[in-house]
Amino acid sequence: MRTSRRLFISGISALAAAIVTLPLYSWRKRESGSCLGESPATDINARGDVPIYATVTGMSTLSIPANINALRVTGYSAVGDGGGALYKKVGSEPSHAGKFQTEGGFWWEIAEGQDSTADMLGAAGDEITDDSAAVKSAIALRSATSRRYLVASVNTFCNAEMFERVIDSGATSNPVVNIVNDTEFWKLTGRVESVDGIGIRDNSNGASKIIINGADVIGSSYGLLSDDARLTDLRDVIISTSFMYSDRADVIALNHFDGNAQNFIVTGNILGTGVGSTFPGSGFGLSVAGTKGWLLGDSIIKFSRSEAIHIEDEQREGQISNVTVRETIDHGLYISRSAESGGQGPSDGINVSNLIVKHNKDHPNHSTGSKVGFYGIYILATEHGSAPGCNFSNVRAHGFEYGFNIGGGSAVEVCNIQNGYAKDCDCAVNLAFGATVRGEILATDCPTLIRSGNNSEIESVVTNTVPNAILNYVGTATNNGVLIRHLQFPKLLTHRGDGAEIFDLMDMPTRLMARISMRLNNSNHSFYMCLDARFNGMDFDITTGTDISSHIGNFSGATLINNSGKLALRVTSTTAVSAKRLIVDIRGDIYSSKDLLAY
Known part of the structure; x- marks a missing residue:
């Protein structure tokens, strides 16, 4: 027959009740071979332990020798019920629940240095008893x-795990924790707080494996500064599920230029900076310089005083995935690099997916x-371009x-x-001289869709709000202009309903060869038009046989014309139309x- 845990505990409880009628110290032997009841000189018995008693609930009737200052119990209400703990004698009644009183009016409390559990305070843990008070x-x-x-x-050196809550003494720029040379393995699960310096500094040289997990790191300057200017054979660092903060500098700064291999995983964290700074140009959420093999993912940057994410110089094999920047007062993602002629090695582009950046x-x-001077995605070009071949998805x-803001440079970006x-940007995309962008940008509440310099190209821009300008061209007329492969924007069309009317859509570009479609729906009166058109700088014409139109209700004769330098729609209607959305789609060159300008 199997005995249930409840019956087993009940049996032990009955046995314990009998045991606790006699003080345990009467039968435990001391180092001298005498009984504990025979005036023991210390709290230590022959086994190097303290006196052991049965249960907390049975202690009130016991008289403990006056020279005993610490003891153990094996359970709370029954021996072995999980409520065992070490207790120490105190001079007055403790303010918390982890206590009992013995004969003679002596108070005992749970000793520090052990994890206080609900079982130690009388919880049953049977999913029947209400354990609210104990928990x-x-x-508490x-x-x-x-x-x-x-x-x-x-x-700190090798093979150490740190779980304490530590705060520095206020020495300027001193790190609270300094991970030094030849650190083989180090792990933090505690809290590190700096009053006037760095939270954690990693400048170890040599093989190292570092884990920061479930931690709280607060830096007065840097939260974590990892910067080794010497040759680093291997560094593997994981920063995960932690809170990281910097008051005056960068939350996490990874600065590595001469290393053969570094591998940094920063994932599942919440990062943030303070609002004031004595360090100009600092205050990044994450700063990466010259670092190889890094990943920022599944994280939130609550606030950044400078760029939320700052990438520069000869970084390689970098990725950003599933990151939200809730608020920045600078750029969102900034990507730059110094010139190779300045001593930097080659740099890779980075992959960015599922990124949200918001400016306040x-x-x-x-x-x-x-907003002026602050950009969501900022690729800054210098000599040899910046970070070639960046890939962005769902940004x-x-x-x-x-x-x-896509940079150009002497090498085409x-x-x-x-x-x-x-969304809510003055301009959806800016193309510096020579920049080429493949893919599609959607825009909402952006008055200008594209700003561009010479010799640039963008594949597609689509907006669902009426723009003021399609293109703000800041290049020169004597150089090659900008090439737009696909453009879609709405216009609000109002028609009197008394015949043919002309509506200017946008300035006629310098050159045009494209398939243009338009559609408008006004209850049961609508039209769709699609045709191939070209403009060679002087003449505008529609390619014969390419006009495909559909008219419903009282619309007819929809076509495109050159209206004194403007691409315009001419359409006939016998029904009045008031501010209805006309969708213009131009695909080609x-x-x-x-x-x-849009009109």
Whole structure:
């Protein structure tokens, strides 16, 4: 026959009740061979332990020798019920629930240095008994006994796990924790807080494996600064499910230039910076310089004073995935590099997917209170381009001057943007001289769709709100202009309903060869038009046999014309139309070396 756990515990409880009628110290032998009841000199018995008693609930009737200052119990209400703990004698009644009183009025409390559990405070854990009081008391006790250690600087070496809560002594720029040379393995699961310096500094040289997991890192300057200017054979660093903060500098800074291999995984974290700084040009959420093999993923940057994500110099094999920047008062993602002639090695582009960046010009600490000069995605070009071949997928930029700012440089900058989205930006995308963008950018509430310099190209821009300008051209007419492969935008069409009317859509580009379609729906009166058109700088014509139109109700005769330098729609209607959305789609070659305003 099997005995249930409940019956087993009940049997032990009955046995314990009999045992606790006699003080345990009467039969435990001491080092001298005498009984504990025979005036023991210390708390230590022959086994190097303290006196052991049965249960907490049975202690109130016992008289403990006056020279005993610590003891153990094997359970709370029954021996072996999980409530065993070490207790120490105290001078007065403790304010928490982890206590009992013995004969003579002596008080005992759960000793520090052990995990206080609900079982120690009388919880049954049977899913029947209401253990609310015990659970709450255990949490309160753990909080009350939590310790915070003041340190100057902790130099940590290999094979160590750190779980303490430490705070520095306030020495300027000193790291709270310094991971030094030849650190083989180090792990942090505690809290590191700096008053006036760096939270954690990793400048170890040699093979190292570092894990920061389930931690809370607070830096007055850097939260984590990893910078080894010497040759690093291998560094594997994982920062996960942690809270990371910097008051005056970067939250996480990875600066490695001469290393053969570094591997950094930063995932599942919440990062944030303070609003003020004595370090100009700092305040990044994540800063990566010259680092190889890095991944930022599944994280939230709550606030950044400078660029939320700052990538520069000869970084390689970098990726960003599933990251939300909830608020920045600078750029969202900034990608730059120094010239190879300046001593930098080659740089790779990075892969970016599922990124959201939001700019808040109304933040009280914003430097200008304006969107101007701040960009969602900012690829800055210098000699030899910047980071060639960046790939962006599902990237959203909100509230910047430019949603996407794509640099050019002496080498043509090429990047791929799939499902890019710009919202409430002054301009959806800016193309520096020589930039080429493949893919599609969607725009909402962006007055200007494209800003471009010489010799640039973009594949597709689509907006669902009426723009003021299609293109703001800042290049020169004596150089090659910009080439737009696909453009879609809405216009609000109002027709009097008394015959043919002409509606200007946009400035005629410098050159045009494209398939143009338009559609408008007005209840039961609508039309669809599709045709191939070309403009060679002087003559505008529609290719014979390409006009495919459909008219419903009282619309007829929809076609395109050159209306004194403007691409225009001519359409006849006998029904009045008031501010209905006309969707204009142009697919082909739209080449321009001048502004293209929308009308």
